[in-house]
Amino acid sequence: MAAVKGEETAMVEDAILGYLATHEVIADSGQFAYEHGLDHNEVVNVIKSLHGFRFIDAQDIKRETWALTDEGKKYADEGSPEVQLFLAVPPEGSIWMDELQKKLDPSVFKIGCLQAGKNKWVDMGKQVSRKVQHVEDKVKNLLIQIQDGQTSVSIYSLIGLIGLSNSKFLGGPVDEQGGDWKELEFKEYNFNAKGPPAEAGHLHPLLKVKDQLKNMFLRMGFEEMPTNNFVESSFWNFDALFQPQQHPARDAHDTFFLEAPSTTRKLPEEYVELVKRVHEDGGYGSRGYGYEWKREEANKNLLRTHTTAVSTRMLYALAKQPFAPKKYFSIDRVFRNEAVDRTHLAEFHQIEGLVCDRGLTLGDLIGVLHDFFSQLGMSNLRFKPTYNPYTEPSMEVFSYHEGLGKWVEIGNSGVFRPEMLRPMGLPEDASVIAWGLSLERPTMILYGISNIRDLFGHKVDLSLIRRNPICRIGIN
Missing domain, CATH: 1.10.10 (Arc Repressor Mutant, subunit A)
Incomplete structure (x- = not known):
């Protein structure tokens, strides 16, 4: 509804409408404001108001000029x-x-x-x-x-103020109580028009799958492990897992070692001594590696290469209590000094699950893996024997990737070795079956993404995050 205008606004309205009463067009609002001694910003505001009430038609004009600094x-x-x-x-x-x-x-x-x-x-x-x-x-x-002003350019369409569509002017006071408002023309309001879409954040496909996996683990009775330490010592990351100190994975070509702080300050000394002994001389039916174990190697800090370092800490803490079966899981980031290609990154997310109980065997592991991956909609699995320093027997897990048109390794698994478990203090009849996989691989399969760099990293198309649907894992 029209309201009482300020003196300047009323003066500008009078100037515009008075001019249009005898002229067909105002070709340039800037020139008009200059010739009539008016503030151009106020002229623009009045034009928008008059145009909104359909007293005039208006088109934008935009000019670009260049000036030297x-x-x-x-x-x-x-x-x-x-x-x-x-x-x-x-x-x-x-x-x-x-x-x-x-x-x-x-x-x-x-x-x-x-x-x-x-x-x-x-x-x-x-x-x-x-x-x-x-x-x-x-x-x-x-x-x-x-x-010299030779590069000034005029672009877009001219402003044209074309005719009057009503004899009533906006300027001047309105007697609301006297009913003057009844003769005014109001701007039509479209009650069916939709407002602009609200801007909101969008979950990344990795987070969608992670959330579904977390809920799946919890439904299966697993307990989440704390994974807030990206930095680990070589002891927890390698030595406690019965991984020899001369193993290639402990080379700088495969692992990111820290410069500061370069070493850890505290390790459980009694446990360290037991780990050293099993490395050098063996035990629990093992001959060990027969080399001189060095404490300075175990002290080196690094970016954890797998969340199994977290599993080691959890099992060590579990061994200090009266034994009880446990099921643990974790989903978090790990780091490896790998060459980047369509299926590998130097930084990725690892999913890990483990079950600790008495008398577990390879058959239990295969059954758990089929149960786990079938809930991801990946019932077509293959297993391949492999070697891990800390599991025996060990198996790689493969699933068919429709996008790549081939079988893709999606995880690793095995039964933790006695050389790893017994120094912790777990009972001799206690076994631990475990498996790990990257979060990226199943996400790529579920979302039909063939290149991991399209999913994670600085080359990701942000529109991919907005348009991808909710993760719907094929739970049976």
């Missing part, structure tokens, strides 16, 4: 940095880089070196020499054109 004016007068640097190099012979730097302003020298080298005008080294004898300063010429 102080730096641009300087280059227009003195030449671009690359030409200044080129001219400072002798036409014949060469000049020492240090001497050339002294002849130019620091910013001119820095930009000039980059652009002159890129243009292949000069040879850059300890000495600088010309590769060509003449160059054209296109940058300076363009800056001069801008300075």
